[in-house]
Amino acid sequence: MAVIQKYGKSSSPDLVCHKENHPSDKIAAAGSYKKRTETSAYWPRPLARVWTVVLLLGTCLLYCARVAMPICAVSLAEKFSWSKKESGMVLSSFFWGYCFTQVFGGYVSDRVGGEKVLLLAATAWGSLTAFTPILAHLCSQPIFSMTLSRFLMGLLQGVHYPSLASLCSQKVVESERGFLMSTVSSGSYLGTLVIGGAGSVMLELYGWESVFYISGILAVLWAYCMWKFMLKGEGPIITLESLGSGGAQSKLSKRHWLRLLKQPAVCAVIITHLCSASTFFTLLSWLPTFFRDTFPDSKGWIFNVIPWLVAIPSSLFSGCLSDHLISQGYDITSVRKLMQFFSMGVCSVFTLLLCGHTTFPWAVAFVSTTMGLSTFSHSGVSLNVQDLAPSCAGALFGVMNTCGAFSGVLLVYFSGYLIEATGSWATMFALITAVNLLGLCTFMGFAEARRVDIDTSKDRHPNIHI
Numbered sequence: 001m002a003v004i005q006k007y008g009k010s011s012s013p014d015l016v017c018h019k020e021n022h023p024s025d026k027i028a029a030a031g032s033y034k035k036r037t038e039t040s041a042y043w044p045r046p047l048a049r050v051w052t053v054v055l056l057l058g059t060c061l062l063y064c065a066r067v068a069m070p071i072c073a074v075s076l077a078e079k080f081s082w083s084k085k086e087s088g089m090v091l092s093s094f095f096w097g098y099c100f101t102q103v104f105g106g107y108v109s110d111r112v113g114g115e116k117v118l119l120l121a122a123t124a125w126g127s128l129t130a131f132t133p134i135l136a137h138l139c140s141q142p143i144f145s146m147t148l149s150r151f152l153m154g155l156l157q158g159v160h161y162p163s164l165a166s167l168c169s170q171k172v173v174e175s176e177r178g179f180l181m182s183t184v185s186s187g188s189y190l191g192t193l194v195i196g197g198a199g200s201v202m203l204e205l206y207g208w209e210s211v212f213y214i215s216g217i218l219a220v221l222w223a224y225c226m227w228k229f230m231l232k233g234e235g236p237i238i239t240l241e242s243l244g245s246g247g248a249q250s251k252l253s254k255r256h257w258l259r260l261l262k263q264p265a266v267c268a269v270i271i272t273h274l275c276s277a278s279t280f281f282t283l284l285s286w287l288p289t290f291f292r293d294t295f296p297d298s299k300g301w302i303f304n305v306i307p308w309l310v311a312i313p314s315s316l317f318s319g320c321l322s323d324h325l326i327s328q329g330y331d332i333t334s335v336r337k338l339m340q341f342f343s344m345g346v347c348s349v350f351t352l353l354l355c356g357h358t359t360f361p362w363a364v365a366f367v368s369t370t371m372g373l374s375t376f377s378h379s380g381v382s383l384n385v386q387d388l389a390p391s392c393a394g395a396l397f398g399v400m401n402t403c404g405a406f407s408g409v410l411l412v413y414f415s416g417y418l419i420e421a422t423g424s425w426a427t428m429f430a431l432i433t434a435v436n437l438l439g440l441c442t443f444m445g446f447a448e449a450r451r452v453d454i455d456t457s458k459d460r461h462p463n464i465h466i
């Protein structure tokens with residue numbers, strides 16, 4: 001009788017005995033043990049908050065180093081007599097390098113831990129940033145050394161966001177991932193603001209070299225502090241054995257990767273992120289020119305600063321909102337779709353308003369609202385990849401980011417062609433709206449929040465392939 005009360009499902013001892021020895025129970029028990037083990041690996045909330053601040057500062061410094069070259073581009077062109085074509089070659093070389101290490105960075109992070117990859121990468125790109133002026137002065141052809149340094153910078157910084165995605169999926173509980181990712185992602189806007197303000201002052205007072213020296217040294221100091229205080233001095237050594245063992249993370253074979261990429265939900269996050277990233281890159285690239293052409297007497301600092309000031313609190317709000325809704329019991333898939341609806345649907349309304357004739361204050365308001373709402377994707381598609389495949393979230397996010405970077409380059413170029421061919425900025429804004437709506441419809445139709453990196457075809461109980 002005691003045995004029957006323990007299971008509480010049947011009064012038949014034979015049935016109870018049969019259940020105790022059923023192989024599926026062993027699988028279920030193993031899955032339960034694995035779940036408890038994974039849960040114990042999560043950061044406690046106080047530690048997660050500390051890591052959130054640390055990663056926010058790291059992302060801020062990442063963008064300080066990234067934007068140092070665009071800020072100093074005019075001074076460098078004057079000093080080394082670069083043409084517009086040569087300046088463009090130096091600036092664009094970053095994005096070519098940025099595309100190539102996304103998947104690799106995510107894959108390594110899934111196997112050895114995202115914190116190790118972030119630490120090593122930050123040390124490398126911080127050092128490279130600090131040495132950039134020295135490379136420019138030592139080389140007889142600065143155009144080549146600067147192009148190479150920017151390409152290497154792209155390679156080293158390309159691992160950052162996939163590593164964040166992997167780290168978040170491994171260390172943060174599901175109901176708190178929105179706050180961490182949205183807060184950390186807001187560091188990109190904060191870094192753009194900081195280097196835009198402080199960098200401009202340093203450029204005017206101390207020369208272009210100071211911008212690279214300061215941003216590079218600060219990045220190395222951040223990496224040292226993370227190693228000393230957060231990792232407690234543990235050696236961030238990545239060996240071939242650690243890559244081969246993969247720790248506790250699932251190692252999906254090529255066959256299972258193909259199965260994963262055939263899932264409609266996975267294809268949906270890739271397409272949606274592709275659309276979201278390419279429209280963001282297009283707005284980022286062309287909005288300053290739009291304001292200069294449409295409102296030639298306007299103050300540049302207004303339209304270069306206000307949208308980013310709006311984006312920071314908007315990103316934080318979206319993360320808090322998504323976590324609150326999930327903690328209140330709302331379906332995770334519905335929350336992800338709601339965030340993406342604001343990011344691509346409501347955002348498109350304000351983008352379309354830019355197609356008509358507006359005054360300068362209204363144009364700034366529409367652009368600021370557009371950029372603010374676009375940050376809701378940090379709690380939408382960017383987190384959905386961790387819902388779908390936590391065992392390989394870094395690598396899968398790398399695939400998404402690579403597609404987004406390549407499509408962004410193409411859409412930026414095609415938008416310029418449209419503007420020149422039609423003589424109207426409305427065509428670019430209409431194109432952005434169409435791409436956004438394509439991504440939104442795909443996400444609304446096929447997005448899910450259940451795990452798809454597990455195979456349930458052979459068994460009633462899911463098996464994780466390791």
